[in-house]
Amino acid sequence: MRGHGIHGPPEGPRRVPGHSPAKSASQVREEILGRMEGRSGAYLASVTICGAVVAWALYAWGYQIFRGIGHAGISRPVYWGLHIVNFVFWIGISHAGTLISAILRLTGAGWRKPVTRAAEAITVFCLMIGGLFPLIHIGRPAVFFWMLPYPNERLLWPNFRSPLFWDLTAILTYLTGSLIYLYLPLIPDLADIASRSDGFKRKVYRALSLGWTGADRQWQALERAMKLMAVLILAVAVSVHSVVAYDFSMSVAPTWHSTIFAPYFVVGAIFSGIAALVLVMAALRKALRLEDYLRELHFVNLGKLLLLLSLVWFYFTFSEHLTTWYGNFPGEMRVLAVREHGLYGFLFWTMVACNFAVPLVLLGIARLRSIATVAASGAAVLVGMWLERFLIVVPTLATPYLPAAAGGYAPSWIELSITAGTFAAMILLYLLFVKAFPIIAIWEYDDGIPAR
Amino acid sequence: MADDATDGVREAAEHVPQWAMAIDLDRCTGCEACVVACAAENNVPTAGDEQAALGRAKHWIRIDRYYEGEFPDIRVKYRPVLCQQCDDAPCEPVCPVYATYQNSEGLNVQIYNRCIGTRYCANNCPYTVRFFNWFAPEWADPLGLQLNPDVSVRPGGVAEKCTFCVQRIKRAKLDASAEDRPVADGEVQPACVQSCPAEAMVFGDMSDPRSKVSKAIGSGRSGQLLPEVGTKPRVFYLEKAD
Numbered sequence: 001m002r003g004h005g006i007h008g009p010p011e012g013p014r015r016v017p018g019h020s021p022a023k024s025a026s027q028v029r030e031e032i033l034g035r036m037e038g039r040s041g042a043y044l045a046s047v048t049i050c051g052a053v054v055a056w057a058l059y060a061w062g063y064q065i066f067r068g069i070g071h072a073g074i075s076r077p078v079y080w081g082l083h084i085v086n087f088v089f090w091i092g093i094s095h096a097g098t099l100i101s102a103i104l105r106l107t108g109a110g111w112r113k114p115v116t117r118a119a120e121a122i123t124v125f126c127l128m129i130g131g132l133f134p135l136i137h138i139g140r141p142a143v144f145f146w147m148l149p150y151p152n153e154r155l156l157w158p159n160f161r162s163p164l165f166w167d168l169t170a171i172l173t174y175l176t177g178s179l180i181y182l183y184l185p186l187i188p189d190l191a192d193i194a195s196r197s198d199g200f201k202r203k204v205y206r207a208l209s210l211g212w213t214g215a216d217r218q219w220q221a222l223e224r225a226m227k228l229m230a231v232l233i234l235a236v237a238v239s240v241h242s243v244v245a246y247d248f249s250m251s252v253a254p255t256w257h258s259t260i261f262a263p264y265f266v267v268g269a270i271f272s273g274i275a276a277l278v279l280v281m282a283a284l285r286k287a288l289r290l291e292d293y294l295r296e297l298h299f300v301n302l303g304k305l306l307l308l309l310s311l312v313w314f315y316f317t318f319s320e321h322l323t324t325w326y327g328n329f330p331g332e333m334r335v336l337a338v339r340e341h342g343l344y345g346f347l348f349w350t351m352v353a354c355n356f357a358v359p360l361v362l363l364g365i366a367r368l369r370s371i372a373t374v375a376a377s378g379a380a381v382l383v384g385m386w387l388e389r390f391l392i393v394v395p396t397l398a399t400p401y402l403p404a405a406a407g408g409y410a411p412s413w414i415e416l417s418i419t420a421g422t423f424a425a426m427i428l429l430y431l432l433f434v435k436a437f438p439i440i441a442i443w444e445y446d447d448g449i450p451a452r
Numbered sequence: 453m454a455d456d457a458t459d460g461v462r463e464a465a466e467h468v469p470q471w472a473m474a475i476d477l478d479r480c481t482g483c484e485a486c487v488v489a490c491a492a493e494n495n496v497p498t499a500g501d502e503q504a505a506l507g508r509a510k511h512w513i514r515i516d517r518y519y520e521g522e523f524p525d526i527r528v529k530y531r532p533v534l535c536q537q538c539d540d541a542p543c544e545p546v547c548p549v550y551a552t553y554q555n556s557e558g559l560n561v562q563i564y565n566r567c568i569g570t571r572y573c574a575n576n577c578p579y580t581v582r583f584f585n586w587f588a589p590e591w592a593d594p595l596g597l598q599l600n601p602d603v604s605v606r607p608g609g610v611a612e613k614c615t616f617c618v619q620r621i622k623r624a625k626l627d628a629s630a631e632d633r634p635v636a637d638g639e640v641q642p643a644c645v646q647s648c649p650a651e652a653m654v655f656g657d658m659s660d661p662r663s664k665v666s667k668a669i670g671s672g673r674s675g676q677l678l679p680e681v682g683t684k685p686r687v688f689y690l691e692k693a694d
Contacts, residue, residue, distance in 0.1 A: 068608055069569070070586025075507035077580045079571035139569015139584065139609030146549045146568055156566075157550070164548040164570055251576045252542045252681055397575060401678055402533070404516035405580035407507045 023292065028445040032438045033193065035288045043431065050428035057421020060414045061136055069139055073412035077405050078397040082415035083137035086422060088389045089272070090130030091171065091244055092265070093382075096273030097123030098178050099237045100305075102230040111301060113444045114293040118284060119277050120182040121439075125429040126276075127175045129422045134168070136418060163246045170236075170243040177236050181229045184222060187212050188443040241269040248392065254331035255324060255396050264316045268385055271309040271355070275381035278302050280430065282375035284439060292449065293440055296371055303374035306381065307363040314356045331401050339395040347387050354384025467634060470558045470686075471616055472658035473645070474668035475532055477691040479652035482515050482530035486644035486653070490534075493617060493643035495603045497589035510583045512614040513644050532653070534644070535560060535581045535614035536677060536685030543573035543582060551611070558686055559616055567610035574611055578681045582613045616655070617642035637663045658686070 023031075064071055074081040097119035104112035135141050147158050147168050158165050191212035194205035212218060245265035248256040258264075278299060285294040324332050340348055358380040362373040394409050411419075433439070490496065490513045499509045513534040520527045537560045544552050544560065551567040554560055574582035588608040590596075599605065602619040606612050617640075624640045637656050645653040656665035668674065673690040 068587035070503070070508065070608075075586070076574070076583065077507070079574045079584060134570075137570070139571070139611075140567070140607075143568050146566070159545070159548050159550045161545045162548040162572070163546060164572060168548070247572075250546065251572075252578055253575060400580045401578045401681070402516060402580060404514075404533070 023445075023449040025446055025448045028448055029192070029442050031292075032440050032442050033196065035290070036193075036435055036438060039435065043435075047428065047431050050424040050431065053424035054421050054428055057418045057424070060417035060421070064136075064414050065141060071412060072414045073410050074415075075407065075409070077400050077407045078394055078409035080137070080393055080397060081409055082390075082411045082419055083133050085386070085389045085393050086419055087130055087133035087137070088244055088265075088393070089386050090126045090133070090422065092241065092269035092272045092385065092389070093276045094123045094126035094130060094174070094178070094273065095237055095241060095266075095269040096126070096277040097121065098174075098181055098233045099270055100274060100277060102181070102234050102237075105226065105230045106234075111298060114290070114440045115277070115281065115298055115302075117182070117185065117437075117441050118280055118439055120178065120185075121430065121433050122273070122276055122280060123178045124175070124182050125426055125433075127171065127178060128429070129425055131171050131175060134164075163243065163250045166243045167247055170240045174233075174236050174240045177229065177233050181226075181233050184226050184229060185441050185444075186437060187222065188214065189438050189441060192442060193438070238266055241266045244269075253396050254329070254399065254401065255335045256392075258320065260316060260320060264320065267309060267312050267316055268388060271306070271313050272382060272385035274302055274306045274309060275378040275385070278306065278374050278378040279382065282371060282378075284434070285371075288434065288439065290440070299371045299374040300369050303363045303369055303377065306374070306377055307359055310356055310359040310363070310381070317352075317355075334403070335396050335399045338399050339391055344391060344395050348391055351384045351387040351391060354380040355388065356384075358384075468556050468659075469635065469657035470659040471537070471621065471640075472558070472656065472665050472669065472686045472688065473534075473537075473616070473642075474654045474665050474674065474688045474690055476652045476654075476668070476673075477529060477531060477689050478673075479650045480515075480530045480532060481650050481652075482517065482528070483649065484515055485647045485649060486513050486532055487511055487515065489643040489647035490614070492598070493600055493603070494615070495589075495599050495605050497585075498592045498595060500590075500592070503586070508586050510612075512581070512583070512612075514581075531677075531689065532644070533579055533581060533677070534687065535616075536579055536683065536687045537614075537616060539684035539686065540682060542576040542578065542681070542683060546572040546576050548572075557621075559618060559621075561615065561618065562611065562613055564604060564606045564610050564612065569609040569611065571611065578678050578683060582611055584611050585609060 072081065072083070074083075101112065101116040101119045104116065135144055138144060146156075147165060149158055187209055190205050191209035191214065194202050194209055197205060242262035242265065245261040249258050249261035251257060281294050281298065281302075284290055321336070324336055338344055359377045362368050362377045398408055399406055491498075491511070494512060496510050496512055503509070513532055516531045516533050518529040518531065520529065537558060539554065539558065541552075541554060541560045544554060547567075548570060549566055549568055551563045552560065552573055553563075569584065571584055574580075574584055585606050585608045589605055591599075600619075602623070620642060621640050624635050628635045628639070635657075637660065640655060642655055645655045654665045654668050656663040658666050658669060660666060668690060669688045671690060673692060674688045675691070676685045676688060679685075
């Protein structure tokens with residue numbers, strides 16, 4: 001039986017004739033919806049542990065707010081620390097989803113089906129987490145809204161010239177767009193779930209499905225909306241990380257003031273985004289038994305993309321360091337010296353190994369490419385990209401123009417707790433999401449899974 | 453503004469001073485009297501040993517030491533570093549809430565009430581002369597009993613820095629306008645200038661060519677700190693050309 005009307009589009013170019021389905025559409029539907037049922041002991045334990053870590057991080061944040069931001073490890077001259085490192089890191093990962101899913105959707109890559117929703121969910125959660133960091137970071141979070149251009153009796157405006165204001169605008173735009181982009185392809189599935197449930201649950205999913213009946217007109221509207229959003233979100237995604245890069249490159253601080261930072265950050269963001277995506281996919285595959293959906297093909301394809309971005313990342317890093325070193329400006333050379341020797345030097349070479357050597361070996365050699373090695377590369381790249389953000393933020397600030405003002409940075413328990421809490425929050429949000437919504441778009445499997 | 457038309461005559465006649473400072477490095481002995489005077493005048497809180505070790509001590513003016521030669525034939529040069537009151541201040545455009553801006557007299561002013569504490573200004577200052585209040589201010593006894601009533605006490609979570617003792621500038625302008633005369637040269641003395649026993653510092657109106665500070669700036673020994681960054685500082689350092 002074909003999933004028509006409410007379960008799938010009436011017709012579409014998606015269908016590939018001549019394939020005998022290895023799984024029928026209704027089988028797919030039963031399986032995916034089945035994955036939303038039941039809460040195993042391991043699931044509840046994971047939720048509890050992650051919840052506890054998040055609660056601890058919230059305590060640390062509260063401590064920082066009420067006892068003084070001085071309890072964090074930042075000081076003069078390193079005024080920005082892990083809060084900003086984490087901000088850039090999470091906003092970077094948020095590019096996983098939307099960007100990858102939009103590219104795959106626009107290029108009509110058939111293998112995208114089981115990947116897109118998992119990716120889009122990453123984007124939304126990462127933005128929710130990353131977007132909190134400016135709030136965590138600033139000295140007076142209670143008056144955070146002064147950055148917004150709202151009407152007020154004293155006719156005060158925010159400073160439109162400040163990169164931080166651009167940042168706020170870009171992230172709010174991206175969050176809104178990503179939510180819509182995640183939501184649109186969910187609508188048919190929400191209606192599907194509503195049709196199977198009863199009572200309060202039915203009411204909730206019915207309301208969320210916005211009156212979806214599966215009429216031809218609705219399918220056409222949905223297709224158009226998804227296409228439009230895919231195009232728009234691509235532009236927004238590129239602009240968001242460019243603006244995050246502008247936070248640094250608009251300054252006069254040595255090595256921050258760089259013309260390639262915007263594209264460098266965008267590439268790094270997509271790079272870490274794919275890394276997060278393959279890790280999440282590997283975890284979903286194991287935990288939700290999605291072996292029939294997330295197959296080796298998906299990992300190998302994303303692994304190739306990861307390898308490509310690893311090469312591009314290396315190219316950017318090489319260019320950035322070569323020009324700085326060759327230029328030999330005193331201020332910048334002092335930062336380079338700090339960044340490439342001592343403790344920061346160890347972190348620097350770890351970053352190069354994680355971001356370049358590991359993917360090059362594990363993914364560059366075709367024989368080694370497998371689900372396990374792709375996931376391992378993803379983990380390495382996440383570590384490497386976090387270190388990259390750290391090495392951009394901290395050594396520059398620790399090495400200002402005037403050597404007399406130089407300083408150092410050691411994060412306190414507050415920053416470390418909040419960092420741990422964000423990773424736990426990401427896992428927790430994902431755990432809750434997979435039980436509330438189908439992690440794979442059921443309606444996209446309107447003709448089941450073709451035999452391999 | 454609408455009242456410009458009516459105030460036009462008076463405004464045009466009024467001279468807007470352009471405040472500047474000259475510091476003679478050949479006179480500076482590095483005694484740090486200016487640092488102490490500044491802290492007392494401007495209600496700069498004390499940090500305590502532990503916090504100072506973390507880099508949280510606040511000195512709106514500090515003495516940077518530069519060593520020349522090999523030990524034991526060593527010569528120390530001192531350079532007092534305070535907010536350079538840049539005409540093209542990198543701290544100003546990056547603030548998302550306009551908590552810092554250049555006023556008509558060339559002062560780079562900080563509005564504590566408006567600051568939300570992003571600390572971007574502090575990162576973007578090439579001289580690292582901006583400070584952040586990591587905690588609500590505290591003073592070791594009995595310093596808390598001698599706060600200057602003319603200077604606001606800054607709350608925790610906001611940035612602060614040298615103001616060229618704007619409260620003294622205001623007082624001098626008030627006194628002068630009460631007597632219906634212009635502010636005289638040397639009438640305004642920031643606390644650091646006033647307390648310098650070597651008289652290494654001069655403060656005044658650089659738009660008046662007869663002022664002491666103008667003469668010092670034009671003396672041929674004058675230069676600026678980090679001119680290559682293009683900030684156009686209002687603080688000039690005088691030293692013998694080597």
